[in-house]
Amino acid sequence: MTTILSIMNPKGGVAKTTTTINLASYLSRTYSVAIIDTDPQASIKTWLGEQSPLKIYHAAHLSQLKALPSNPRALAFDFILIDTPANMKPRHAEIIAEISQLVLVPCKASKLDLEPTLGFIDTCLIPNQIPFKVLLTQAIPTSSYNEEIKNLLLEQRIPLFSTIARHYQAYIHAVANHMSIFDMGYTAGSAQNDYQRIAQEVLEHLKQTSLTSTLSGHTKLN
Numbered sequence: 613m614t615t616i617l618s619i620m621n622p623k624g625g626v627a628k629t630t631t632t633i634n635l636a637s638y639l640s641r642t643y644s645v646a647i648i649d650t651d652p653q654a655s656i657k658t659w660l661g662e663q664s665p666l667k668i669y670h671a672a673h674l675s676q677l678k679a680l681p682s683n684p685r686a687l688a689f690d691f692i693l694i695d696t697p698a699n700m701k702p703r704h705a706e707i708i709a710e711i712s713q714l715v716l717v718p719c720k721a722s723k724l725d726l727e728p729t730l731g732f733i734d735t736c737l738i739p740n741q742i743p744f745k746v747l748l749t750q751a752i753p754t755s756s757y758n759e760e761i762k763n764l765l766l767e768q769r770i771p772l773f774s775t776i777a778r779h780y781q782a783y784i785h786a787v788a789n790h791m792s793i794f795d796m797g798y799t800a801g802s803a804q805n806d807y808q809r810i811a812q813e814v815l816e817h818l819k820q821t822s823l824t825s826t827l828s829g830h831t832k833l834n
């Protein structure tokens with residue numbers, strides 16, 4: 613069975629592309645993985661270059677995505693990760709969210725980013741009963757503010773990754789060298805730890821939800 617993960621937040625610069633590439637890179641060590649880039653700026657190609665070890669598709673038309681859950685060629689992969697642009701039209705966001713087993717919502721650990729993120733969750737994800745999890749990103753490791761933001765989200769019962777993607781220079785080097793942090797060796801060790809733990813949380817979530825849906829007699833794709 614293919615699992616579709618989409619990475620969404622209409623707020624720009626929150627680490628959607630960073631999360632897509634590094635999560636895909638980690639998962640591809642064990643699973644077959646494809647990335648679908650729905651960003652007209654094609655940031656994934658710019659980042660990884662022509663020699664990418666990951667399979668990348670550019671979805672220029674939304675109809676290609678709508679057909680995804682029944683497209684046998686696409687379903688040859690264990691995982692499909694969909695990167696989305698900033699300021700995506702709400703209807704487009706809903707279509708992508710609806711075909712996803714899990715929507716990852718990266719959000720900078722800052723109040724300026726939190727408000728629009730909560731707006732997206734309240735208008736697009738919750739009303740459509742989309743399974744989602746917020747991922748705090750670019751957090752200064754020593755900031756006490758990280759816990760404050762985490763608690764604020766938990767108080768509102770917003771599903772949240774317990775791992776925070778901390779702020780490291782390794783990401784800047786990764787972009788400059790057209791690679792993921794997992795291709796950078798020990799210099800990116802701390803950043804690798806974060807995305808490894810995030811991937812494990814994703815896998816654990818999928819295990820739990822497939823157990824729940826088996827118990828209730830159906831899975832989303834069947």
Ligand SMILES: Nc1ncnc2c1ncn2[C@@H]1O[C@H](COP(=O)(O)OP(=O)(O)OP(=O)(O)O)[C@@H](O)[C@H]1O
Binds near residue numbers: 777
């Ligand atoms: N954990 C991190 N530590 C340091 N820098 C980071 C981290 N995560 C992302 N960045 C940097 O933040 C910038 C924005 O990241 P990215 O391009 O992934 O965001 P985005 O949400 O895809 O942006 P857009 O909305 O424009 O598509 C990039 O320069 C990236 O290298």
Ligand SMILES: [Mg+2]
Binds near residue numbers: 628651696697698
């Ligand atoms: Mg992007």
